[in-house]
Amino acid sequence: MTELNRLGAKDVADLIASREAGAEEVVKACIARIEEREPDVGAFQYFDADYALEQARTLDNSPSKGVLHGVPLGIKDIIDTKDMPTGNGSGIYQGRRPISDASCVALSRGAGAIILGKTVTTEFAYFFPGKTRNPHNLSHTTGGSSMGSAAGAADHMFPIGFGSQTAASVTRPAAYCGTLGYKATTGDFDLQGVCGLAASYDTLGFLCRDLEDISLMRQALIGDRPMPPRADGAPPRVGFVRTPWWDEADAATHHALGWAAEKLAGEGAAITEPTLPSEFGELIETHKLVMAFDAARARAYEYVNHPDELSPQFTALMEEGRAVSYADYRAAQTQSVACRKQVADLMSDVDVLLAPSAPGEAPEGHAATGDPIFSRMWTLLHVPSVTLPVATGDSGLPIGVQIIGKAHGDGALISDARWIYDRLK
Amino acid sequence: MTELNRLGAKDVADLIASREAGAEEVVKACIARIEEREPDVGAFQYFDADYALEQARTLDNSPSKGVLHGVPLGIKDIIDTKDMPTGNGSGIYQGRRPISDASCVALSRGAGAIILGKTVTTEFAYFFPGKTRNPHNLSHTTGGSSMGSAAGAADHMFPIGFGSQTAASVTRPAAYCGTLGYKATTGDFDLQGVCGLAASYDTLGFLCRDLEDISLMRQALIGDRPMPPRADGAPPRVGFVRTPWWDEADAATHHALGWAAEKLAGEGAAITEPTLPSEFGELIETHKLVMAFDAARARAYEYVNHPDELSPQFTALMEEGRAVSYADYRAAQTQSVACRKQVADLMSDVDVLLAPSAPGEAPEGHAATGDPIFSRMWTLLHVPSVTLPVATGDSGLPIGVQIIGKAHGDGALISDARWIYDRLK
Numbered sequence: 001m002t003e004l005n006r007l008g009a010k011d012v013a014d015l016i017a018s019r020e021a022g023a024e025e026v027v028k029a030c031i032a033r034i035e036e037r038e039p040d041v042g043a044f045q046y047f048d049a050d051y052a053l054e055q056a057r058t059l060d061n062s063p064s065k066g067v068l069h070g071v072p073l074g075i076k077d078i079i080d081t082k083d084m085p086t087g088n089g090s091g092i093y094q095g096r097r098p099i100s101d102a103s104c105v106a107l108s109r110g111a112g113a114i115i116l117g118k119t120v121t122t123e124f125a126y127f128f129p130g131k132t133r134n135p136h137n138l139s140h141t142t143g144g145s146s147m148g149s150a151a152g153a154a155d156h157m158f159p160i161g162f163g164s165q166t167a168a169s170v171t172r173p174a175a176y177c178g179t180l181g182y183k184a185t186t187g188d189f190d191l192q193g194v195c196g197l198a199a200s201y202d203t204l205g206f207l208c209r210d211l212e213d214i215s216l217m218r219q220a221l222i223g224d225r226p227m228p229p230r231a232d233g234a235p236p237r238v239g240f241v242r243t244p245w246w247d248e249a250d251a252a253t254h255h256a257l258g259w260a261a262e263k264l265a266g267e268g269a270a271i272t273e274p275t276l277p278s279e280f281g282e283l284i285e286t287h288k289l290v291m292a293f294d295a296a297r298a299r300a301y302e303y304v305n306h307p308d309e310l311s312p313q314f315t316a317l318m319e320e321g322r323a324v325s326y327a328d329y330r331a332a333q334t335q336s337v338a339c340r341k342q343v344a345d346l347m348s349d350v351d352v353l354l355a356p357s358a359p360g361e362a363p364e365g366h367a368a369t370g371d372p373i374f375s376r377m378w379t380l381l382h383v384p385s386v387t388l389p390v391a392t393g394d395s396g397l398p399i400g401v402q403i404i405g406k407a408h409g410d411g412a413l414i415s416d417a418r419w420i421y422d423r424l425k
Numbered sequence: 426m427t428e429l430n431r432l433g434a435k436d437v438a439d440l441i442a443s444r445e446a447g448a449e450e451v452v453k454a455c456i457a458r459i460e461e462r463e464p465d466v467g468a469f470q471y472f473d474a475d476y477a478l479e480q481a482r483t484l485d486n487s488p489s490k491g492v493l494h495g496v497p498l499g500i501k502d503i504i505d506t507k508d509m510p511t512g513n514g515s516g517i518y519q520g521r522r523p524i525s526d527a528s529c530v531a532l533s534r535g536a537g538a539i540i541l542g543k544t545v546t547t548e549f550a551y552f553f554p555g556k557t558r559n560p561h562n563l564s565h566t567t568g569g570s571s572m573g574s575a576a577g578a579a580d581h582m583f584p585i586g587f588g589s590q591t592a593a594s595v596t597r598p599a600a601y602c603g604t605l606g607y608k609a610t611t612g613d614f615d616l617q618g619v620c621g622l623a624a625s626y627d628t629l630g631f632l633c634r635d636l637e638d639i640s641l642m643r644q645a646l647i648g649d650r651p652m653p654p655r656a657d658g659a660p661p662r663v664g665f666v667r668t669p670w671w672d673e674a675d676a677a678t679h680h681a682l683g684w685a686a687e688k689l690a691g692e693g694a695a696i697t698e699p700t701l702p703s704e705f706g707e708l709i710e711t712h713k714l715v716m717a718f719d720a721a722r723a724r725a726y727e728y729v730n731h732p733d734e735l736s737p738q739f740t741a742l743m744e745e746g747r748a749v750s751y752a753d754y755r756a757a758q759t760q761s762v763a764c765r766k767q768v769a770d771l772m773s774d775v776d777v778l779l780a781p782s783a784p785g786e787a788p789e790g791h792a793a794t795g796d797p798i799f800s801r802m803w804t805l806l807h808v809p810s811v812t813l814p815v816a817t818g819d820s821g822l823p824i825g826v827q828i829i830g831k832a833h834g835d836g837a838l839i840s841d842a843r844w845i846y847d848r849l850k
Contacts, residue, residue: 096524099518099521100727100730101726101730102726103722103723103724103725105726106726106729106730107722107725107729109729110725110729187625190621190719190722190725191624192620192624192722192724192726199612199617200612221722222722222751222754223747223750224751225751297532297614297615297617297647298528298615299528300531300615301526301527301531301618302525304531304532304534304535305525305526325648326647329647333833408755
């Protein structure tokens with residue numbers, strides 16, 4: 001039998017529901033893995049094994065609370081937890097004890113989840129890195145900002161880690177750590193109690209190993225029922241989009257994407273190559289401008305009151321945002337709305353898009369978290385995305401591909417991603 | 426000379442900048458008014474006169490910090506303040522001391538504002554009322570939820586009170602208390618540190634007595650410069666919209682709206698009567714459904730952990746929201762997007778719309794906050810709105826009219842509202 005810490009969340013929930021295992025056993029397996037690997041990987045900002053076991057025992061002695069009964073979750077440390085400190089990746093908030101749970105945590109606990117611990121994030125989910133190291137090669141970055149959740153899910157410390165994305169904070173660490181990374185359609189998940197960076201883009205996501213676990217979390221948080229596969233296992237129509245930044249990706253990434261498109265075609269999927277309107281090339285700069293303007297408002301308290309405790313990167317973002325005029329901000333938002341309409345039109349003939357998740361493997365070193373270039377546009381467009389780990393680069397590190405759905409078509413995206421992943425993994 | 430507590434924020438800022446008055450004098454005038462009236466009106470959830478004076482003296486001894494230097498603000502008690510408790514209108518959070526300021530408070534302080542105190546709100550800005558009484562007749566409601574900010578601004582306790590709106594929480598208390606009420610285009614103002622009710626609708630607003638103060642706050646929070654009046658004082662084109670709920674309004678409201686339209690026409694404004702598509706009548710129910718779904722997520726922590734401390738009204742909202750399916754929620758959101766497009770098309774021939782703010786005067790009694798029926802649709806449509814107090818009802822209480830602008834056309838709305846208010850007040 002597979003070790004319990006290697007199971008996905010749905011499998012764990014099913015085992016516990018059928019009384020083939022208890023939540024305590026599951027948590028013990030996770031703890032064993034964490035004790036073995038945490039000194040190297042550093043996925044956790046806060047972890048208390050005894051308290052995790054206490055939660056598990058309480059659940060084992062209770063009737064089922066819901067679809068997550070007994071499932072251990074890693075919670076990104078920008079998400080409030082009433083019983084664990086929440087530091088937002090900043091010394092300003094080190095040791096802060098929130099008075100209540102973020103809404104996503106409350107809903108998860110309400111459905112029976114165990115809050116295993118708090119996972120490392122960059123400073124306010126922007127670029128200044130935390131301590132986590134890539135489980136595939138400790139001298140490489142995990143990517144940011146959901147670094148602890150990506151590394152912990154990839155390294156079998158827990159089945160699901162909560163992440164969030166404002167630029168590339170789920171997609172990139174998923175690709176670098178070789179795990180699934182799901183960024184929801186913007187607006188689908190409530191963000192009360194989640195430290196915000198840019199309200200125009202902030203969205204929750206999950207780092208996990210089983211696609212069905214994404215559906216499970218959507219069910220727990222918003223009551224969305226999993227979508228069944230297409231009738232007769234019919235293949236999705238896939239639009240292969242190299243994006244305007246294709247030349248920024250390395251040869252291994254080019255190869256992985258080309259191989260994926262060819263393989264899916266061979267399996268019967270209709271592959272087209274839709275062309276993004278040329279002005280989409282500007283959306284990187286548009287995303288940067290809106291993010292800076294929003295962040296300069298969202299984190300005004302820290303900028304005004306704790307300037308000496310911010311990293312140079314974060315201070316630069318605040319100052320960049322303060323220098324953007326409201327007129328330029330509105331022009332960027334108007335352009336974004338038009339591009340969202342254009343991408344919806346472009347997707348009327350396909351079910352999903354296939355695109356790079358990152359320029360290549362995780363870069364060496366821990367001073368930076370890699371380039372968000374292949375995610376900024378999709379985040380701006382508010383569309384849902386799932387990164388699938390399907391290839392390996394020259395250094396033996398994972399390479400992911402991104403499957404992109406239609407805005408609010410997250411259920412269909414996950415169903416199509418399953419068809420695709422079954423053929424690529 | 427006008428008593429200092431009766432001046433608007435811009436006038437106060439100008440006086441202080443020209444050294445004709447100090448912030449301390451202004452705050453003393455506000456304190457005198459509060460000490461006189463607060464026992465009857467009950468606008469404040471928290472007020473410390475000494476601390477307000479301390480802030481004023483510090484500012485009087487500092488170079489100007491910005492456009493709000495020395496301006497006292499009332500802050501709705503769902504908005505975090507690091508130096509004053511923030512109770513969210515619920516016993517669950519009584520005495521809670523936030524670790525940081527909400528972004529709107531940090532930006533206001535950064536521009537030199539004095540945080541005068543925390544104003545009374547309903548429970549989580551929903552329907553269960555706080556203690557505030559209508560300054561025009563203490564036996565009547567102020568309307569909710571921004572009740573303390575509306576009463577305090579109307580009663581000259583401070584020039585500006587922060588409010589927020591998810592259904593009718595600025596528009597209705599402004600109309601009932603006879604003050605200006607501005608609800609921004611949804612998304613214009615960051616909401617970090619503001620207790621959320623429904624993310625699809627939550628937006629900040631202001632209760633004040635001078636229209637230029639709305640522009641001043643937009644400048645402080647998002648750097649939006651005030652828009653000059655139209656060339657040669659040209660009149661705006663006004664669309665008079667009775668709305669599908671016209672029959673719910675009383676005779677005095679019908680009369681006030683008819684009089685306003687006629688008066689503006691006499692002053693040279695082109696008045697048309699655009700017809701809302703008939704399906705707009707459904708938007709009350711659409712708004713209720715989305716608000717309930719969102720609120721059941723946003724306030725999940727309180728529902729799961731403190732069920733006995735919620736009012737029956739709030740518990741009913743949570744249960745209503747949990748019963749809404751994700752599919753029905755998405756259908757409601759899709760309908761809303763289509764209606765936002767329709768209202769933009771409808772407004773292509775006019776500058777602003779004129780509509781009722783409430784069914785009539787503030788109802789007698791304090792057990793409820795009145796009917797939100799005339800605001801739900803505009804809130805759902807994300808458009809900005811300014812309520813102008815221009816008439817009086819049969820009981821001698823104020824009646825307001827609502828001037829509605831185009832989404833993200835807040836600057837133009839305020840400019841046009843000034844033209845209108847100059848002719849109606």
